[in-house]
Amino acid sequence: xxxxxxxxxxxxxxxxxxxxxxxxxxxxxxxxxxxxxxxxxxxxxxxxxxxxxxxxxxxxxxxxxxxxxxxxxxxxxxxxxxxxxxxxxxxxxxxxxxxxxxxxxxxxxxxxxxxxxxxxxxxxxxxxxxxxxxxxxxxxxxxxxxxxxxxxxxxxxxxxxxxxxxxxxxxxxxxxxxxxxxxxxxxxxxxxxxxxxxxxxxxxxxxxxxxxxxxxxxxxxxxxxxxxxxxxxxxxxxxxxxxxxxxxxxxxxxxxxxxxxxxxxxxxxxxxxxxxxxxxxxxxxxxxxxxxxxxxxxxxxxxxxxxxxxxxxxxxxxxxxxxxxxxxxxxxxx
Numbered sequence: 001x002x003x004x005x006x007x008x009x010x011x012x013x014x015x016x017x018x019x020x021x022x023x024x025x026x027x028x029x030x031x032x033x034x035x036x037x038x039x040x041x042x043x044x045x046x047x048x049x050x051x052x053x054x055x056x057x058x059x060x061x062x063x064x065x066x067x068x069x070x071x072x073x074x075x076x077x078x079x080x081x082x083x084x085x086x087x088x089x090x091x092x093x094x095x096x097x098x099x100x101x102x103x104x105x106x107x108x109x110x111x112x113x114x115x116x117x118x119x120x121x122x123x124x125x126x127x128x129x130x131x132x133x134x135x136x137x138x139x140x141x142x143x144x145x146x147x148x149x150x151x152x153x154x155x156x157x158x159x160x161x162x163x164x165x166x167x168x169x170x171x172x173x174x175x176x177x178x179x180x181x182x183x184x185x186x187x188x189x190x191x192x193x194x195x196x197x198x199x200x201x202x203x204x205x206x207x208x209x210x211x212x213x214x215x216x217x218x219x220x221x222x223x224x225x226x227x228x229x230x231x232x233x234x235x236x237x238x239x240x241x242x243x244x245x246x247x248x249x250x251x252x253x254x255x256x257x258x259x260x261x262x263x264x265x266x267x268x269x270x271x272x273x274x275x276x277x278x279x280x281x282x283x284x285x286x287x288x289x290x291x292x293x294x295x296x297x298x299x300x301x302x303x304x305x306x307x308x309x310x311x312x313x314x315x316x317x318x319x320x321x322x323x324x325x326x327x328x329x330x331x332x333x334x
Contacts, residue, residue: 020184022156026119026177027055029163030089034060040167041081043067043090045074051091051121052179071101075116079108082115087167094120094135094176102141109172110145116172118142123152123176123213124264124293125306131297135176140269142174143242149195150242151175152213152264152271156182158239161193169195178214185217186237198245200252204234207321208256210249212238212271215262215291215312222317233321238271246278253279258324259288262317267292287327289320 022028034040034056041063042056048066057064067074074090075097081088097105097120109116120138127133143150149171153159159178166173186201193199201216202223211219216237223233236252238245253259259279263271267290275288293310307313 021181022160022184023181024052024055024179025156025160025182026163026179027052029160030167031056031059033164033167034063037087037167038063039085039087041065041086041088043074043078043081043088045069045071045090045092045096047092047121050093050179051119051177053091056089071096072104075101075104075118076108078116078118079104079112079114083112087115087117089117089119089167091119091121091177093122093133094138095122095133097174098135098138098141105142105148105172105174106145110147113147114172115170117166118172118174119177120174121177121179123178125298125303125310125312126178126214126264128301128303128306130300134298136266136293136298137269138174138176139241139263139265139271140273143269143274147172148242149173149240151195151240153178153193153239154211154213154216154237155185157184157186157188157191158193158237161191162195162239165193165195176213183217185220193239196240196243196245198236198238198240198248200234200248201237202233202235204232205256206232206234206258207325208234208236208252208259209262209317209321210236210238210252210259210271210275211262212241213264215264218312218314219262219317221314222321225314225318226321231321231325238274241271241274244274244278246274246281249275249278250282250284253284253286257286258321258328259286260291260317260320260324261288262291264312265292266295268295287324289324291317291320
């Protein structure tokens with residue numbers, strides 16, 4: 001809960017601790033690009049307020065369509081725009097897109113290679129409204145689809161850059177959305193997002209922490225705590241789940257000899273699965289521990305409570321790192 005004792009607004013991340021934040025980075029990037037490109041159109045399934053589409057709708061009312069509470073229609077109409085030469089950006093919640101309209105994403109977008117950009121709010125545990133709204137399996141669903149690009153931005157800096165990148169990319173994209181006031185965790189002057197590339201944001205040789213999405217802030221907190229104990233932790237930000245930067249993961253695993261994957265998603269089918277597949281493909285054998293939703297649905301409650309309940313805190317990441325370091329040396333550390 002927030003300071004008032006009430007559950008927070010849909011998808012507003014007021015429990016995060018970054019010193020800097022940016023208001024609606026997705027909306028800013030989208031409207032900036034749309035001013036230069038008449039082909040960009042926006043769509044919403046009656047959730048423009050909660051997916052930061054209102055600024056775009058206000059700036060370009062003639063290029064915005066609210067299809068109503070009909071996610072399958074949202075995807076089909078977006079695909080139609082793409083076939084007519086437009087670049088449609090369709091927004092809804094991740095659970096609604098990937099559970100209610102998955103077949104339409106598969107056939108109308110992925111199979112057809114339609115130039116549709118699906119932007120999904122409430123990723124993972126970013127809402128206290130329970131399993132019906134917590135998208136803990138969306139990355140697994142779309143990652144399994146051929147031709148799909150899948151992106152989970154870490155903060156305001158990456159969300160801004162990723163939005164611009166996917167609008168330049170020709171083909172279907174699924175991107176998670178952080179809305180409202182979004183923390184700035186990455187260095188805006190130095191960081192550069194690129195589809196398909198993982199970026200090392202902290203060097204180290206004692207253990208590898210591979211992160212995707214909003215978990216990066218907690219990962220960096222854990223890395224600093226480990227550093228205070230004399231343990232050098234490398235932090236790899238893997239924002240693109242597909243195409244996945246398997247070489248970067250394999251190289252880092254070889255260098256450190258122990259790895260933890262950290263995601264705001266089920267440990268089945270998302271980042272952890274991509275990392276495991278990468279290590280197998282490159283014949284790398286190191287102890288790996290997964291931080292994420294452990295094959296269970298989320299509960300209702302405040303975000304701090306849910307992070308503790310489901311093992312998603314910086315402390316959980318730190319403990320997992322100590323465990324894999326211990327496993328590397330043939331002993332158990334807690």
